[in-house]
Amino acid sequence: MDPAQQPIGSSMASSGGDTELWRTTLSRVIPMIYGMFVRRGIHPSLAEELTQKSVFDAYRGRTEFDPSRGQVDAWIVGIARNNLALEMRKRKNSQAMQPDLMRHLAALDTAVLPDEALECDEMRILIRRAMSDLQDNERQVLHLRYLEDRTVPEIARQLKITDKAVHSLLYRAKISLRDKQIQLQPLLREERRP
Amino acid sequence: MKQNNEPFDSNISRLVKLAGDSERPSEAFTEKLIGEVLGAEKTAELQPEMERKYPMKANWIYRISTAACVLLMAGLIGLFMMPSLSKSKRVSAYKNSLPTYYDQRHVYTEVTPSESIPRSAPVTPYFDEIRYPSNWKEIVANSKANVLTPAHGGTTPPNSEPFDAMFFKNYGVNPFVDTDDDRFSTFATDVDTGSFTLCRSYLDRGVLPPRDAVRVEEFVNYFKYDYPAPRNDVFAVYADAAPWKFAPDRPNTYLMRIGLKAFELSDADRKPAVLTFVIDVSGSMAAENRLELVKQSLRLLVDHLQPDDRIGIAVYGTNGRKVLDHTGVSNKGRILNAINALSTNGSTNAEQGIRIGYEMARQAFRPGWINRVILCSDGVANVGQTGPDEIFKLIKSKVDEGITLSAMGFGMGNYNDVLLEQLGDKGNGHYAYIDTLDEARRIFCGNLTQMLQVVARDVKLQVEFNPGAVRSYRLIGYENRDVPDAKFRDDKQDGGEVGPGHSVTAMYELKLWNNEPARNLATVFVRYKDPDSLAPTEFNGLITAGCIHPVIEETTNDFLLAATVTEFAEILRQSYWARGAMLDDVGRKTTILMSRMPGNNDIVQLDTLVRTSRDLMHLKKDNAEPDSGLHDHPVIMNEDGIIR
Numbered sequence: 001m002d003p004a005q006q007p008i009g010s011s012m013a014s015s016g017g018d019t020e021l022w023r024t025t026l027s028r029v030i031p032m033i034y035g036m037f038v039r040r041g042i043h044p045s046l047a048e049e050l051t052q053k054s055v056f057d058a059y060r061g062r063t064e065f066d067p068s069r070g071q072v073d074a075w076i077v078g079i080a081r082n083n084l085a086l087e088m089r090k091r092k093n094s095q096a097m098q099p100d101l102m103r104h105l106a107a108l109d110t111a112v113l114p115d116e117a118l119e120c121d122e123m124r125i126l127i128r129r130a131m132s133d134l135q136d137n138e139r140q141v142l143h144l145r146y147l148e149d150r151t152v153p154e155i156a157r158q159l160k161i162t163d164k165a166v167h168s169l170l171y172r173a174k175i176s177l178r179d180k181q182i183q184l185q186p187l188l189r190e191e192r193r194p
Numbered sequence: 195m196k197q198n199n200e201p202f203d204s205n206i207s208r209l210v211k212l213a214g215d216s217e218r219p220s221e222a223f224t225e226k227l228i229g230e231v232l233g234a235e236k237t238a239e240l241q242p243e244m245e246r247k248y249p250m251k252a253n254w255i256y257r258i259s260t261a262a263c264v265l266l267m268a269g270l271i272g273l274f275m276m277p278s279l280s281k282s283k284r285v286s287a288y289k290n291s292l293p294t295y296y297d298q299r300h301v302y303t304e305v306t307p308s309e310s311i312p313r314s315a316p317v318t319p320y321f322d323e324i325r326y327p328s329n330w331k332e333i334v335a336n337s338k339a340n341v342l343t344p345a346h347g348g349t350t351p352p353n354s355e356p357f358d359a360m361f362f363k364n365y366g367v368n369p370f371v372d373t374d375d376d377r378f379s380t381f382a383t384d385v386d387t388g389s390f391t392l393c394r395s396y397l398d399r400g401v402l403p404p405r406d407a408v409r410v411e412e413f414v415n416y417f418k419y420d421y422p423a424p425r426n427d428v429f430a431v432y433a434d435a436a437p438w439k440f441a442p443d444r445p446n447t448y449l450m451r452i453g454l455k456a457f458e459l460s461d462a463d464r465k466p467a468v469l470t471f472v473i474d475v476s477g478s479m480a481a482e483n484r485l486e487l488v489k490q491s492l493r494l495l496v497d498h499l500q501p502d503d504r505i506g507i508a509v510y511g512t513n514g515r516k517v518l519d520h521t522g523v524s525n526k527g528r529i530l531n532a533i534n535a536l537s538t539n540g541s542t543n544a545e546q547g548i549r550i551g552y553e554m555a556r557q558a559f560r561p562g563w564i565n566r567v568i569l570c571s572d573g574v575a576n577v578g579q580t581g582p583d584e585i586f587k588l589i590k591s592k593v594d595e596g597i598t599l600s601a602m603g604f605g606m607g608n609y610n611d612v613l614l615e616q617l618g619d620k621g622n623g624h625y626a627y628i629d630t631l632d633e634a635r636r637i638f639c640g641n642l643t644q645m646l647q648v649v650a651r652d653v654k655l656q657v658e659f660n661p662g663a664v665r666s667y668r669l670i671g672y673e674n675r676d677v678p679d680a681k682f683r684d685d686k687q688d689g690g691e692v693g694p695g696h697s698v699t700a701m702y703e704l705k706l707w708n709n710e711p712a713r714n715l716a717t718v719f720v721r722y723k724d725p726d727s728l729a730p731t732e733f734n735g736l737i738t739a740g741c742i743h744p745v746i747e748e749t750t751n752d753f754l755l756a757a758t759v760t761e762f763a764e765i766l767r768q769s770y771w772a773r774g775a776m777l778d779d780v781g782r783k784t785t786i787l788m789s790r791m792p793g794n795n796d797i798v799q800l801d802t803l804v805r806t807s808r809d810l811m812h813l814k815k816d817n818a819e820p821d822s823g824l825h826d827h828p829v830i831m832n833e834d835g836i837i838r
Binding site for chain 1: 212219221222227232399541631
């Protein structure tokens, strides 16, 4: 039987019996709703946050799920869609303001970047070019830490270096990335000027 | 740069994720999230409603053994406690007490005595003053009458507001009053600044604030004015006025400023303080790094407190709990460790958090010290659905015992401005909204003594206008601080609390009689209580026509600043009396102010906000759909930003 068809709702009230069922369901649904957020232009970090929120909402409200009305996947995706709609509506009015990337990059140390800055194409191109300009070990450590969400000990094992060396490498890589971005931004703007 | 610079680390993490082009999350993220969800089950945080409501029902062995124990105990008690009538009386008394408890909490759920009679364990896990049934949290959180939207919005369908669940209240706009009808204007002082910083936060996000979020007096009082502080008295009063036209069709109108300045006190002379922080760590505090901002703010505060001061911390998510017993600031490491370890989880049970905080404050109470509870939250949504009246009653009773409360607001979305402002007001503390670390620095470092110590309680002002000179007047702002004229000298009437060095500014728009020779304009009466003895004091001062500057160019920079801020706030809140006022004009005044007062960052900030508002109003006009004529208060801007 397809796990999506299993009557997960009826066993929701008990905590122990359906843990494996939930694990299977979440393994399937989490990539689905994360992809939905990213395809709608939400930047990956926020997509992770919204995914987390949707999954917690679903799990917290699981007694409200009625299996007779549809599959559990569709129910969780519906919750995610509501969260997406809330997010889009929240920023509806602010989209008209063009983010000033140079100003945001210059203040990278002290102010949290706004979502709008992270979601413009220019920032995406800029970060990819800056990443490609980094040294190999710097790029690799950033990739492992932030794209694969590995912990420092895991990275240390993989790169066969000490935890302390990973911390040090990460620190240098972050500084290099920031500096590269600030250097590249005016050049990129010049290139993209029609 | 420090290695653990949180905004920088967060930015880099978010930026690097942009470099990935996968539409799938990393496996580590998926695994971690599943682990969090299923792991949280064990901590009861995410247990479904029925299971939390009757946690032991599923365990039949436990039920049978409990029933056997109860029967055995009942038999033993019956043998030793004669006559048996007294026992039935006690049980019926307990049963009768149940409805009272539930009525008080506004939760009307039928609970059978067998489910509610507390076991022999302590009635609450934290303190034993409040005698609730042992499972009251579950009952309150899960009763059918009580199914609430999760604090962060949850599965609620979207509405048409730019930010979800922002609660404001429209207190109206004071009208012009003819002095022939009522020559007295009475109000309680307000030194809050929350409205200004909240609206600034809206504008920084590129959104015009809702009109109800604008309280003019909080805009005006955000800025510093150069009133000389009194040396021998508690207060000094200042007044000046100048011609000022909000609208072209109101000739012969003047703007009058009344300033009240309290004496100053150095940080070293401040009383030592027992501070109890009650921190919201519900899931919504994870958004926009809100909890991080709280933590950064607290770290700043710890650095600026005196060694004698003491700090305790309680938090609330789904449940409230004590995190740090009151600890002297000399033991900074322990306090910082507790702050650093805070993390978000669950829904918002503000009421329980506040109760625990107050209980901690009661236990750590020191006579003659500042005993203050400081609530840090992004909203006070409550899974208990206890009405605010219950919380207000608690706060009021504790104020009488000498424990005051300040409310600090954080974040945008799911934010209850009304409740936080009232909590600060009823708690005899104050209300501030912290949108940036700079604002936290301003409040916790620059104005800490003002925030904590009170030099006058229940401060009220009454202005008696001279009907021979003033035709009519309008108090701008203070709509929710109105005090009936007859209650000015009623010392039970609540007023505002003022700290050392605080200044309170009130702006009046006046219409004077034409061709009236110079004479006295008004008399200002100030009444307040001593914070320790509560003895009332009253004094008054005369405002003569000599206070009027003949032309606006001759006014002081301070007057021009207060007037400009007033006009800006009036336009933002779409005041009826500011029809015709233009943000372009306000922008010109801020430019003049910047040239007259170079290096004043507050004015630069004001200028930026005015220009952002003007641009947003133009955008709003450009994007406006054709007016259906169904709006209660249609607002249409022309190209100059004129409200029609």
